[in-house]
Amino acid sequence: MKGTVGELGEFGLIRELTSRLTSTPAVKIGPGDDAAVVAAPDRRVVATTDILIEGRHFRRDWSTAYDVGRKAAAQNLADIAAMGAVPTAVLLGLVVPVELPATWPVELMDGIRDECQVAGAAVVGGDVVRGDTITVAVTALGDLRNRAAVTRSGARAGDVVAVTGWLGWSAAGLAVLSRGFRSPRAFVEAHRRPEPPYHAGPAAAELGATAMTDVSDGLVADLGHIAAASGTDIDLRSAAIDIPAQMTDIGQAVGVDPLHWVLTGGEDHAIVATFPPDVKLPARWRVIGSVGSPAGRVPQVTVDGAPWEKAGGWDHFGADT
Amino acid sequence: MKGTVGELGEFGLIRELTSRLTSTPAVKIGPGDDAAVVAAPDRRVVATTDILIEGRHFRRDWSTAYDVGRKAAAQNLADIAAMGAVPTAVLLGLVVPVELPATWPVELMDGIRDECQVAGAAVVGGDVVRGDTITVAVTALGDLRNRAAVTRSGARAGDVVAVTGWLGWSAAGLAVLSRGFRSPRAFVEAHRRPEPPYHAGPAAAELGATAMTDVSDGLVADLGHIAAASGTDIDLRSAAIDIPAQMTDIGQAVGVDPLHWVLTGGEDHAIVATFPPDVKLPARWRVIGSVGSPAGRVPQVTVDGAPWEKAGGWDHFGADT
Numbered sequence: 001m002k003g004t005v006g007e008l009g010e011f012g013l014i015r016e017l018t019s020r021l022t023s024t025p026a027v028k029i030g031p032g033d034d035a036a037v038v039a040a041p042d043r044r045v046v047a048t049t050d051i052l053i054e055g056r057h058f059r060r061d062w063s064t065a066y067d068v069g070r071k072a073a074a075q076n077l078a079d080i081a082a083m084g085a086v087p088t089a090v091l092l093g094l095v096v097p098v099e100l101p102a103t104w105p106v107e108l109m110d111g112i113r114d115e116c117q118v119a120g121a122a123v124v125g126g127d128v129v130r131g132d133t134i135t136v137a138v139t140a141l142g143d144l145r146n147r148a149a150v151t152r153s154g155a156r157a158g159d160v161v162a163v164t165g166w167l168g169w170s171a172a173g174l175a176v177l178s179r180g181f182r183s184p185r186a187f188v189e190a191h192r193r194p195e196p197p198y199h200a201g202p203a204a205a206e207l208g209a210t211a212m213t214d215v216s217d218g219l220v221a222d223l224g225h226i227a228a229a230s231g232t233d234i235d236l237r238s239a240a241i242d243i244p245a246q247m248t249d250i251g252q253a254v255g256v257d258p259l260h261w262v263l264t265g266g267e268d269h270a271i272v273a274t275f276p277p278d279v280k281l282p283a284r285w286r287v288i289g290s291v292g293s294p295a296g297r298v299p300q301v302t303v304d305g306a307p308w309e310k311a312g313g314w315d316h317f318g319a320d321t
Numbered sequence: 322m323k324g325t326v327g328e329l330g331e332f333g334l335i336r337e338l339t340s341r342l343t344s345t346p347a348v349k350i351g352p353g354d355d356a357a358v359v360a361a362p363d364r365r366v367v368a369t370t371d372i373l374i375e376g377r378h379f380r381r382d383w384s385t386a387y388d389v390g391r392k393a394a395a396q397n398l399a400d401i402a403a404m405g406a407v408p409t410a411v412l413l414g415l416v417v418p419v420e421l422p423a424t425w426p427v428e429l430m431d432g433i434r435d436e437c438q439v440a441g442a443a444v445v446g447g448d449v450v451r452g453d454t455i456t457v458a459v460t461a462l463g464d465l466r467n468r469a470a471v472t473r474s475g476a477r478a479g480d481v482v483a484v485t486g487w488l489g490w491s492a493a494g495l496a497v498l499s500r501g502f503r504s505p506r507a508f509v510e511a512h513r514r515p516e517p518p519y520h521a522g523p524a525a526a527e528l529g530a531t532a533m534t535d536v537s538d539g540l541v542a543d544l545g546h547i548a549a550a551s552g553t554d555i556d557l558r559s560a561a562i563d564i565p566a567q568m569t570d571i572g573q574a575v576g577v578d579p580l581h582w583v584l585t586g587g588e589d590h591a592i593v594a595t596f597p598p599d600v601k602l603p604a605r606w607r608v609i610g611s612v613g614s615p616a617g618r619v620p621q622v623t624v625d626g627a628p629w630e631k632a633g634g635w636d637h638f639g640a641d642t
Contacts, residue, residue, distance in 0.1 A: 028365060032550075033472050034403040034534055035369035037465070040361030044349060047445065048356035049460055051414030053452045082355040093372035093414070093458040124368065131374045137414040137458035139370055142356070151354050213355055229353075 001106060005130070006098030013102065013128055017109045024122045026088045026143075036124035038089040038141055046142040046149065048079040051093075054134040062177050065104045067192040069111020071267075072136045075216060077119040078196035078269035080142035082214035084150040084205030087119040087198065092126035093137035100134065108136070119198045147205045155211040155230035155274040161289035162281055163272040165197040166190060167219060167241070168258065171265025172250050179254060184246055196269035200284070204273045207281065212273035218264035220301050220308050223272060223289075227299040230274075234301045236263075236289035263308055322427060326451070327419030334423065334449055338430045345443045347409045347464075357445035359410040359462055367463040367470065369400040372414075375455040383498050386425045388513040389457065390432020392588075396537060397461035398440040399517035399590035403535035405471040405526030406463035408440040408519065413447035414458035421455065429457070440519045468526045476532040476551035476595040482610035483602055484593040486518040487511060488540060488562070489579065492586025493571050500575060505567055517590035521605070525594045528602065533594035539585035541622050541629050544593060544610075548620040551595075555622045557584075557610035584629055 005013060018031045029037040038045075050072070052058060058068045073090055080087045092112060096105050105128070116122055121140065173191030182188060196214060204212055211226045219236075227234045243258050251258035274291050275281065294300075300307065326334055339352045350358040359366075371393070373379060379389045394411055401408045413433060417426050426449070437443055442461065494512030503509060517535060525533055532547045540557075548555045564579050572579035595612050596602065615621075621628065 029470055034400040035367045037470050038366050040364055040366045043361055043364055045359050045361045045366040046356045047412055049412040049414050050448045051450055051458055079355040091368055091370040091460055093370050127371045129372055133454055135456055137372055139412055139460040149350055149358050
């Protein structure tokens with residue numbers, strides 16, 4: 001495809017984008033009408049939205065349009081999974097500059113479509129407008145399959161804390177990219193294209209998870225949300241958290257304790273949940289801590305019994321990418 | 322409230338925004354978790370999304386934050402109604418500059434909340450990030466109440482075309498504002514804050530509407546979508562379309578045929594539908610035309626038997642606001 005978004009025009013671009021989509025049996029009416037209609041088999045729908053802007057959430061020199069699409073879809077689909085639901089559909093709001101090559105939004109859409117397919121969902125609608133800053137607004141929907149949603153507020157003293165998926169890989173990859181390097185590839189790839197364990201969300205709900213979230217702000221910060229919502233303390237055992245040898249190597253090269261990435265790095269969209277102590281967890285879950293009664297007035301997350309002193313959160317208005 | 326968005330911080334702003342929200346029985350889990358859970362009583366959910374940016378879809382010197390919120394919600398809720406569905410929930414993605422007064426997003430949220438209440442829906446989730454350009458991404462959900470969705474593709478030769486709601490008021494108001502005036506107020510208000518006839522969408526579905534859409538791009542353009550999707554022609558009778566005396570006056574003052582506003586002005590979110598010829602329509606619907614077999618190779622919309630020669634559409638990449 002040649003030319004810019006402006007040359008293609010709004011309707012031309014929308015035609016190009018929708019022609020690339022695939023469907024699923026859950027899509028009753030897809031793109032092209034006033035609204036889409038999606039199956040919600042258990043009479044409830046799970047819904048979440050995120051908005052990403054160029055320069056803040058992605059850089060075109062660090063990520064391809066395809067990767068940005070995969071990532072934008074992944075972070076929303078992971079939120080659906082973290083409620084214990086199965087993703088069904090995605091809607092896309094897109095701001096594109098007229099001078100942008102038309103291949104960019106088209107490849108973005110390919111990435112969104114492919115990530116949706118990984119999670120079992122389909123793109124059902126969207127809106128495209130022109131503007132100065134590339135902006136990607138994704139909404140994801142999901143189905144709970146007759147199970148109760150697993151919120152952040154159900155953790156109880158005595159529960160174990162377990163995690164599945166990747167931790168700190170995206171942060172290590174970002175550290176590499178920030179320093180002008182493009183390798184080790186595995187970490188750079190993890191930053192460009194996270195692989196949330198979508199299936200683990202509904203599986204955890206089935207296993208009796210009492211609270212659950214995906215790790216988008218960092219493990220300590222996201223467990224902080226569970227601790228606050230549940231009114232409990234959470235203690236992590238650092239010895240239970242695997243740190244890959246290669247991550248240790250990168251940490252030495254750039255002068256960062258890799259545990260920092262694992263405990264505070266977001267964007268890998270691992271799934272972390274609390275379970276009753278007698279639960280039998282599948283092999284891919286690692287027990288990394290426990291839930292306790294609140295020792296102080298404010299619920300807190302500790303690591304080996306002590307507060308994790310480094311920056312534990314991610315404030316979109318405070319920190320720079 | 323004092324200070325800027327940056328001074329309030331991301332979590333402070335989110336707390337401020339969510340504290341203002343109201344709920345409905347359809348909201349099973351509201352804002353604050355990984356995702357919301359909303360009732361979808363008939364096992365389907367209707368979903369649509371729109372993205373608005375400052376300078377293109379609204380101007381802060383022409384509209385208050387509250388009005389922008391009302392309008393952003395209205396255009397999405399109208400899409401839900403135009404499928405024949407009852408709106409249930411809205412999600413908001415918001416980009417705000419750090420130097421923006423914190424009152425702006427807060428009043429925007431008040432507007433979104435209040436428009437949701439008019440339509441019977443509630444805000445259930447969102448995302449806020451900082452960026453250079455104020456961007457408002459709204460997703461609306463709805464319930465079809467066990468009726469079939471009314472798409473754009475069901476019009477049949479012999480059907481009547483009927484409309485309810487306002488036509489051309491927003492365009493006339495925009496013409497007034499563009500020329501530096503602030504009155505007549507009724508039209509300026511219509512531009513700032515459309516009043517879509519939400520109830521008319523499900524009511525039309527119940528009355529047996531064969532095709533339906535809301536007027537967001539302009540009557541001729543939106544009926545063009547129905548004609549194209551249905552493979553029919555549509556002819557409008559200009560004599561059947563009321564033009565308020567005051568709109569004629571404004572037209573004379575600014576040198577515009579008011580019929581142009583009525584036929585091509587979007588943003589009022591009137592609801593236009595096709596019905597079988599024997600339908601008995603309530604008083605608020607006006608029959609303004611008829612559906613015919615396609616005369617040429619391409620389905621077309623005519624006015625009094627002839628093509629409407631003036632610009633009939635709204636291409637977001639071509640036209641300037």
